[in-house]
Amino acid sequence: MRGILFAFLGGACITLQGVANARISQDIGTWQAATITQLTGFIMALAIALMVRDGKKHGFRKSKPLYLTGGAFAAFVIFSEVTAIQNIGVTLTISALLIAQLCLTFVIDVRGWFGVAKQKMKLPQFIGIGMMILGVVVLKF
Amino acid sequence: MLAGILLALIAGALVSLQNIFNAKVNEHTGSWTTTTLVLGMGFAASLLMGLIMEGKNMFTLQHMQPWYWLSGMIGVGVVICLVQATRILGATYAISIVLTSQLGFALLWDSLGWLGLAKVPFSFNQLIGVLIIVGGILVFKLGGARESRA
Structure with missing residues (x-):
């Protein structure tokens, strides 16, 4: 039950983040909003990291440099998401975003890119993607 | 409308890549250390893009609210x-x-x-x-x- 609550709140927070960023962007600009929200998030995460000290020594050095830059994508994620929310609303934005996210993850899993464990394509995944796209069509028309 | 959908699709694809990259980092260190790095990178990239796109205007925060x-x-x-x-x-x-x-x-x-x-x-x-x-x-x-x- 607690796990379900955490997952439910987590999803709410992810959408809230997009909505809040869209709102803040209206006032101060999109790049400014992305910069400020991530600065405060960074400071808080750093404070927590220093308290719990969960980082193993040399952890970053074991990771490929490319993977360390993953966070930088967030600048473009926020910019695209905010612009999309302002243009087509929250529901359609999140729907299209999730479809692209799941499809690309699926392709990467099947191909085993970036050294992830390869996985077989199965019928349920195709049906699922088909249903999601159908849902967006129904949503809009 | 098409532009909006296209942007949302790009965002989703980037989220997918980011999740995989972050998970790779997370294999070697804790989740708070990873989160700190991820948000720090996001901050730096946003600041840089803002400076490239808007120059000095990046620092004029009109209608800034405390929250x-x-x-x-x-x-x-x-x-x-x-x-x-x-x-x-x-x-x-x-x-x-x-x-x-x-x-x-x-x-x-x-x-x-x-x-x-x-x-x-x-x-x-x-x-x-x-x-x-x-x-x-x-x-x-x-x-x-x-x-x-x-």
Whole structure:
């Protein structure tokens, strides 16, 4: 039950983040909003990291440099998401975003890119993607 | 409208890549250390892009409200919730619920026009559409024994 609550709140927070960023962007600009929200998030995460000290020594050095830059994508994620929310609303934005996210993850899993464990394509995944796209069509028309 | 959908698709693809990269970093260090790095990188990239695109204007924050500074804490809430949910439920179930909840709240906030965003009136089509997408997510995530990742 607690796990379900955490997952439910987590999803709410992810959408809230997009909505809040869209709102803040209206006032101060999109790049400014992305910069400020991530600065405060960074400071808080750093404070927590220093308290719990969960980082193993040399952890970053074991990771490929490319993977360390993953966070930088967030600048473009926020910019695209905010612009999309302002243009087509929250529901359609999140729907299209999730479809692209799941499809690309699926392709990467099947191909085993970036050294992830390869996985077989199965019928349920195709049906699922088909249903999601159908849902967006129904949503809009 | 097409531009909006295209941007949302780009955002989704980048989220997918980011999740994989972050998970790779997370293999070698703790989740708070990873989160700190991720948000720090995001901050640096946003600042850099802002300076390239807008120059000095980057620092004129018109209509700045105090609560804008606090909105970054939502991201920290996301990490806490996802880490706990995944630990308790396992990735597949946790992510299925997270994605469903994301869509449900999207529909709610569109209908309420909350935070002064343009209101998208609630319609039956929207509800049916969201339910079909949620059904698709559940079939995708729970059908077949795949290891799951968002």
